[in-house]
Amino acid sequence: MSTLTRxxxxxxxxxxxxxxxxxxxxxxxxxxxxxxxGDGDGIGDLPGITARLDHLAALGVxxxxxxxxxxxxxxxxxxxxxxxxxxxxxxxxxxDADALLARARELGLRVIVDLVPNHTSDEHEWFAAxxxxxxxxxxxxxxxxxxxxxxxxxxxxxxxxxxFGGPAWTRVRDRADAPGSPWAEDGQWYLHLFDSKQPDLDWxxxxxxxxxxxxxxxxxxxxxDGFRVDVAHGLVxxxxxxxxxxxxxxxxxxxxxxxxxPESPALRSPEGHHAHPPMFDQEGVHEIYRDWxxxxxxxxxxxxxxxEAWVDPIERLARYVRADEMHQAFNFAFLVxxxxxxxxxDVIARSYRANDAVGAPTTWVLSNHDVVRHASRLGLARxxxxxxxxxxxxxxxxxxxxxxxxxxxTLLMLGLPGSAYLYQGEELxxxxxxxxxxxxxxxxxxxxxxxxxxxxxxxxxxxxxxxxAPGFGFSPTGRTWLPQPPxxxxxxxxxxxGRPGSTLELYREALRLRAGLGLGLGSMSxxxxxxxxPDVVAFVTTGxxxxxxxxxxxxxxxxxxxxxxxxxxxxPLGSGTxxxxxxxxxxxxxxxxxx
Ligand code: NOJ
Numbered sequence: 001m002s003t004l005t006r007x008x009x010x011x012x013x014x015x016x017x018x019x020x021x022x023x024x025x026x027x028x029x030x031x032x033x034x035x036x037x038g039d040g041d042g043i044g045d046l047p048g049i050t051a052r053l054d055h056l057a058a059l060g061v062x063x064x065x066x067x068x069x070x071x072x073x074x075x076x077x078x079x080x081x082x083x084x085x086x087x088x089x090x091x092x093x094x095x096d097a098d099a100l101l102a103r104a105r106e107l108g109l110r111v112i113v114d115l116v117p118n119h120t121s122d123e124h125e126w127f128a129a130x131x132x133x134x135x136x137x138x139x140x141x142x143x144x145x146x147x148x149x150x151x152x153x154x155x156x157x158x159x160x161x162x163x164f165g166g167p168a169w170t171r172v173r174d175r176a177d178a179p180g181s182p183w184a185e186d187g188q189w190y191l192h193l194f195d196s197k198q199p200d201l202d203w204x205x206x207x208x209x210x211x212x213x214x215x216x217x218x219x220x221x222x223x224x225d226g227f228r229v230d231v232a233h234g235l236v237x238x239x240x241x242x243x244x245x246x247x248x249x250x251x252x253x254x255x256x257x258x259x260x261x262p263e264s265p266a267l268r269s270p271e272g273h274h275a276h277p278p279m280f281d282q283e284g285v286h287e288i289y290r291d292w293x294x295x296x297x298x299x300x301x302x303x304x305x306x307x308e309a310w311v312d313p314i315e316r317l318a319r320y321v322r323a324d325e326m327h328q329a330f331n332f333a334f335l336v337x338x339x340x341x342x343x344x345x346d347v348i349a350r351s352y353r354a355n356d357a358v359g360a361p362t363t364w365v366l367s368n369h370d371v372v373r374h375a376s377r378l379g380l381a382r383x384x385x386x387x388x389x390x391x392x393x394x395x396x397x398x399x400x401x402x403x404x405x406x407x408x409x410t411l412l413m414l415g416l417p418g419s420a421y422l423y424q425g426e427e428l429x430x431x432x433x434x435x436x437x438x439x440x441x442x443x444x445x446x447x448x449x450x451x452x453x454x455x456x457x458x459x460x461x462x463x464x465x466x467x468x469a470p471g472f473g474f475s476p477t478g479r480t481w482l483p484q485p486p487x488x489x490x491x492x493x494x495x496x497x498g499r500p501g502s503t504l505e506l507y508r509e510a511l512r513l514r515a516g517l518g519l520g521l522g523s524m525s526x527x528x529x530x531x532x533x534p535d536v537v538a539f540v541t542t543g544x545x546x547x548x549x550x551x552x553x554x555x556x557x558x559x560x561x562x563x564x565x566x567x568x569x570x571x572p573l574g575s576g577t578x579x580x581x582x583x584x585x586x587x588x589x590x591x592x593x594x595x
Pocket of ligand 1: 076080369
């Protein structure tokens with residue numbers, strides 16, 4: 001280690017000046033249909049969430065991000081919005097949304113809502129008007145309608161694939177509602193990067209820009225603290241919609257993207273395709289976020305924009321959080337990192353470098369409603385992003401190993417300065433439901449890939465609150481829209497409360513310490529002793545006090561360095577007897593303070 005200087009070891013120093021709340025916030029994602037059900041129909045709702053908000057206050061998070069609860073036919077679980085200003089009756093009413101915001105405020109929790117600007121539902125009044133008005137109309141100009149290719153327009157306008165599988169274009173006359181309608185003979189196609197029920201808006205149209213800005217104001221006026229922006233990198237497409245042969249999958253981005261130059265959005269591969277997907281990360285998106293930044297800045301209280309953008313490399317993603325654009329972007333590179341010390345160190349260091357260069361906080365995330373839960377992902381033979389869902393006949397994760405690593409990964413993440421995102425249920429150590437029957441599945445990705453991708457339902461199973469209640473207390477009737485595994489009784493929130501060593505108590509303790517020690521705003525340096533270790537990630541973070549965070553990813557115990565005393569650990573530590581050092585077992589993280 002003698003070759004490493006102090007400067008080599010320093011990874012991050014916090015930005016100077018006033019720190020708005022979101023620079024260090026721990027933000028908890030609520031997926032409304034699966035959090036808590038108030039009315040007994042088996043689908044979670046806003047009153048259900050409000051009634052359980054004290055669980056989140058007791059957990060110690062700073063803010064809640066709510067996935068969409070707007071009026072929607074639920075073709076993509078609410079990411080298909082039919083009315084951006086209305087609450088879907090499944091979830092309640094606008095008054096229920098106001099009540100939720102008021103209760104959150106009472107509990108000191110901020111609230112971020114989801115904004116889905118790339119596409120609407122095909123049941124949005126604009127799309128209905130576009131179908132009815134026909135080709136060439138101003139109504140169609142709000143979306144991306146085009147004539148087809150081939151002799152008679154029978155080919156889609158280009159070769160783009162939907163992220164959910166199958167073509168990204170649907171011909172108007174092929175829609176299920178075409179027979180007998182005025183568009184029964186209509187030969188135009190419309191673009192949908194996701195399901196055919198999610199037509200893409202045309203962001204070149206000023207009417208679209210004005211409308212979504214108005215939607216921002218609608219929710220800002222109601223008191224929300226910010227927006228998580230869905231598919232933030234997708235709004236603007238390359239001019240001419242050029243062919244592109246790659247496939248884009250969610251969270252980690254394009255599988256064959258080889259664009260490493262952050263300033264070259266239109267590199268061509270040797271085959272002549274855009275190496276950089278022409279549907280994503282186009283320069284024009286940044287102007288939109290500069291406009292939105294100005295809108296948020298008109299409101300008091302440090303409102304925040306969070307980008308959901310699957311953009312590689314990290315330096316390119318950092319362009320979304322330049323000082324006059326968004327405030328945060330999800331760090332999916334961290335989420336998809338294999339359980340491997342050098343790779344984790346690399347992604348952590350690169351994340352700080354890229355975000356610090358633009359003055360933005362780095363964020364951390366391990367799970368969300370689109371990926372296999374990390375308590376299962378980290379128990380797979382190959383760690384990393386993992387498959388899109390797991391089925392009963394697929395290789396199964398090692399549940400014990402997965403949970404042990406998940407707890408270690410979380411404690412590592414929460415020790416890192418910056419802002420962290422938690423996904424509902426991870427504080428209970430919930431695994432993925434890997435044995436859902438196909439009949440129960442609802443994710444459009446399952447249907448559009450003919451079941452090749454199992455889809456995301458396995459991470460969306462309703463939460464277990466009470467071990468002895470029907471449906472584990474998710475709903476007053478015991479109904480749940482997806483079946484819960486019986487083993488979840490032991491994982492219910494009430495079963496874990498006050499149980500020493502439970503995952504819930506670990507999260508509570510870690511969040512309490514993190515806040516008390518000011519870790520979110522700390523500086524961060526690698527521990528010299530472990531800086532190039534193949535097995536250990538270890539760093540010292542300095543907020544209100546110095547804390548050593550050490551994760552053992554190797555296959556043998558590691559000694560806790562002398563001069564440090566354990567504060568919290570993700571699993572039992574080996575006790576130092578007779579002057580021997582305390583040891584950190586495999587797949588365990590410890591936080592320690594100077595003695
Ligand atoms: C990302 C969301 O997280 C995901 O759930 C959704 O299916 C797509 N965007 C499309 O809106």
